[in-house]
Each structure stands twice: as C-alpha cells, then as structure tokens.
Amino acid sequence: QSALTQPASVSGSPGQSITISCTGTSSDVGGYKYVSWYQQHPGKAPRLLIYEVSNRPSGVSNRFSGSKSGNTASLTVSGLQAEDEADYYCSAYTRTSTVVFGGGTRLTVL
Amino acid sequence: EVQLVESGGGLVRPGGSLSLSCAASGFSFSTYSMNWFRQAPGKGLEWVSSISSSGSYIYYADSLKGRFTISRDNAKNSLYLHMNSLRAEDTAVYYCARDPPPVTAIGCFDYWGQGTLVTVSS
Numbered sequence: 001q002s003a004l005t006q007p008a009s010v011s012g013s014p015g016q017s018i019t020i021s022c023t024g025t026s027s028d029v030g031g032y033k034y035v036s037w038y039q040q041h042p043g044k045a046p047r048l049l050i051y052e053v054s055n056r057p058s059g060v061s062n063r064f065s066g067s068k069s070g071n072t073a074s075l076t077v078s079g080l081q082a083e084d085e086a087d088y089y090c091s092a093y094t095r096t097s098t099v100v101f102g103g104g105t106r107l108t109v110l
Numbered sequence: 111e112v113q114l115v116e117s118g119g120g121l122v123r124p125g126g127s128l129s130l131s132c133a134a135s136g137f138s139f140s141t142y143s144m145n146w147f148r149q150a151p152g153k154g155l156e157w158v159s160s161i162s163s164s165g166s167y168i169y170y171a172d173s174l175k176g177r178f179t180i181s182r183d184n185a186k187n188s189l190y191l192h193m194n195s196l197r198a199e200d201t202a203v204y205y206c207a208r209d210p211p212p213v214t215a216i217g218c219f220d221y222w223g224q225g226t227l228v229t230v231s232s
Binding site: 044093 | 156157167169171172207216218223
C-alpha cells in the first residue's frame with residue numbers, strides 16, 4: 001500500500017484559486033472513482049470535503065471541487081479565504097478493499 | 111447529532127498492549143461500517159483498519175496485520191482496536207470514523223472522532 005503523492009505545500013492569495021494534485025496508480029486512483037479529499041485544521045479531526053472524485057457532502061462550500069484524469073486526482077479551491085488555510089489529504093479506495101492516503105498538502109493563504 | 115468519542119489512549123512501554131474504544135451515538139451504529147485511522151505527530155493520515163456493520167468483513171493495513179485487532183459490539187454502540195507488540199513508531203493520535211450511510215458512497219469517511227493519543231515510550 002504505497003502512499004499517494006501530493007505536493008508538500010501550495011499557496012495563494014485571498015480570492016485566487018489553487019489546485020492540489022494527488023497521483024496514484026491504476027490500482028487505486030486510476031482504477032476506480034473512489035477518491036476522497038479531507039481538510040484538517042491544526043489539532044482538529046479531518047473533515048470530508050469531496051467523495052467519489054467530485055461529489056460534495058451537504059454543508060461543504062461549492063468553492064471546493066474535485067476531478068480526476070488517469071492516475072491523478074485534483075482538488076481545486078476557488079475564491080481562497082483565510083479559513084481555507086489547512087492541511088489537505090487525498091485518499092483512494094483500492095482493489096483490495098483497503099484505503100491509501102496522500103502525504104498531505106499544507107495550504108497557505110498569503 | 112452524530113458523535114464519535116475515542117478513549118483508552120495513554121503511555122505504554124515498547125512491546126506492551128493497549129485497547130482503544132470508540133463510543134458512537136446519534137445514528138444507527140449497527141448499520142454502518144466503521145474504521146480506525148492514525149496520525150503520527152507532525153505526519154499525515156494513515157488508514158489502520160475497517161470493519162463491516164455486522165463484523166463479518168475486516169481489513170487491515172498490510173504493515174499492521176497480526177499486531178492490531180479491530181472489533182465492535184453493536185449492542186454497546188462501540189468500536190474497539192486492540193494493539194499488541196507496540197513500537198515507538200505506533201505513537202500517534204488514533205481516530206475512529208464512520209463510513210457514509212450504506213449504498214450512498216464508497217471509500218470515504220463522513221464523521222470522525224476527535225482522537226486519542228497513544229504514546230509508546232520507555
């Protein structure tokens with residue numbers, strides 16, 4: 001179960017958009033639509049932002065969107081706000097019914 | 111309101127054992143698959159184990175097989191993780207989390223507890 005690959009950090013100014021990538025293999029990200037994204041503020045539990053590549057749970061802002069192409073999934077945060085500063089993790093459900101996470105991306109709002 | 115409350119964390123010596131609990135409320139626990147995750151200090155999230163609603167299907171991260179055991183008691187609305195042969199690298203905050211309602215989504219976790227810290231040190 002190798003970890004998915006995410007950039008360690010990204011940054012943007014308020015109002016701008018940023019995209020975080022998440023690269024896996026055909027056994028996880030590329031093989032299924034079961035990619036999820038989580039937001040985690042320091043000292044807090046993770047919060048589900050996106051499930052099944054591009055679906056938002058009730059209560060999640062439409063400024064968060066997800067997509068996938070081949071073995072790479074992406075999370076886009078538009079209209080950056082100060083409260084978006086957090087760690088973001090992608091995860092994928094694999095063909096062996098296990099779950100693999102990316103290493104996490106620290107988003108800094110300048 | 112869905113609530114998940116972990117307990118049982120603490121300081122344990124290398125080679126020791128520890129059992130964690132997760133008390134669930136606000137939903138029909140017996141109909142949901144449940145999961146354990148962990149996060150080492152300053153590190154990323156790691157999936158540990160999953161258990162189906164009835165307990166019939168159980169999965170573990172390859173690196174943990176044989177040392178950790180997940181279980182549940184639907185009558186007590188509780189999820190458990192028993193950890194043996196603990197190592198320094200098992201030091202982490204351990205979270206329990208719920209699968210979404212059956213048939214609605216796969217491979218994601220919609221409610222998380224606040225976590226319990228396990229420290230393995232001599």
